[in-house]
Amino acid sequence: MRGNLCIYYDPVFRLHKPPYGFHMESPERLNMAIRGLRDSRIWDTADHYTIPRRGDELGLFREVHSPEFMEQVLEIASHGGGYIDPDTYVSPATPLAVSSYAAAVLDAAEKILEGDCRVALVLGRPPGHHAGYFGRAMGAPTLGFCIFNITALAAVTLYRLGYEVAIIDIDLHHGNGTQDILYDKPIFHIDVHQDPSTIYPGTGWPWQLGEGEGSGTKFNILVPSGSGDDVYVELLQKAIDMYKSLASTPDIIIMDTGLDAYEGDGLGALRLTTESYYSIGEIIFSRIGAPVLLVLQGGYSRGLYRALPALVASLVGEPNPFPETPSRTEPSVRAKALAHLEELREHLDRV
Numbered sequence: 001m002r003g004n005l006c007i008y009y010d011p012v013f014r015l016h017k018p019p020y021g022f023h024m025e026s027p028e029r030l031n032m033a034i035r036g037l038r039d040s041r042i043w044d045t046a047d048h049y050t051i052p053r054r055g056d057e058l059g060l061f062r063e064v065h066s067p068e069f070m071e072q073v074l075e076i077a078s079h080g081g082g083y084i085d086p087d088t089y090v091s092p093a094t095p096l097a098v099s100s101y102a103a104a105v106l107d108a109a110e111k112i113l114e115g116d117c118r119v120a121l122v123l124g125r126p127p128g129h130h131a132g133y134f135g136r137a138m139g140a141p142t143l144g145f146c147i148f149n150i151t152a153l154a155a156v157t158l159y160r161l162g163y164e165v166a167i168i169d170i171d172l173h174h175g176n177g178t179q180d181i182l183y184d185k186p187i188f189h190i191d192v193h194q195d196p197s198t199i200y201p202g203t204g205w206p207w208q209l210g211e212g213e214g215s216g217t218k219f220n221i222l223v224p225s226g227s228g229d230d231v232y233v234e235l236l237q238k239a240i241d242m243y244k245s246l247a248s249t250p251d252i253i254i255m256d257t258g259l260d261a262y263e264g265d266g267l268g269a270l271r272l273t274t275e276s277y278y279s280i281g282e283i284i285f286s287r288i289g290a291p292v293l294l295v296l297q298g299g300y301s302r303g304l305y306r307a308l309p310a311l312v313a314s315l316v317g318e319p320n321p322f323p324e325t326p327s328r329t330e331p332s333v334r335a336k337a338l339a340h341l342e343e344l345r346e347h348l349d350r351v
Ligand SMILES: [Zn+2]
Pocket: 171, 172, 173, 258, 260, 297, 298, 299
């Protein structure tokens, strides 16, 4: 083991649920994640925490969201719940779920910074990385199942306290909300996502590097449709090396942990196996070496069960519980991937 693992889970995260009918972003997702962690025996080796009762976490979101957007969410919740846009629902207990999620993430960050956890995983819902300052972010059509942005809140909070924070978002989709909120803040945000010309939210381009004090701190790494493990790992390694050449070792990495880039999870066109997820942990450990706080974002089926345990296992130095044959990429697709990365490098050189 490279250090201890802390897992936060609480039944309160199940209370955010669809007002009617089927929705992909449902409490069942947590069962899939927990089943995968149990079957891989990672669950048994972790220290477990429920939600600390801290105070007014909902009020803290004023730091990262407009009063109008917060009011809109609270209004729908207090009137029995409903859809805020065609993708995204709010239920009566959504404010309780998001404030609990924030409490857990802030507590986990504190434990990491005090040395009580080397890796912390917060198994919370609803996700948040598509939620920007005004709600929908950077021109996205919807909130994409997200309500309030807990990662942005944690990053801003820790930054204000004087800590060096880096965000790595491995969700299939671009973390447009996080990028929107942090665009002018000097907090590094490396976002690896499927080419936005092929998928929601259609943002996250190499030229979107941040502005003002945040200029040059936002890295959008485009992964073309059809990419396999070899290209994904190569892009991540190169992106992390670029980041390392510009930044000192952070006190903490907040990883927006989406498992929906795993092949067969259902939404994407990448071909990642557990080998990519296992490599993510290896790359972060060997090239950055900072403790990691995992904040659950997307992932809707097999990714939660298989990719999440592989990622966590690598971060704590255990073998891959679900080894798979690595997927290979067509040379033309790899060439496209490297061209996108080169574009990012050229834009960065001009900052
Ligand atoms: Zn996603």
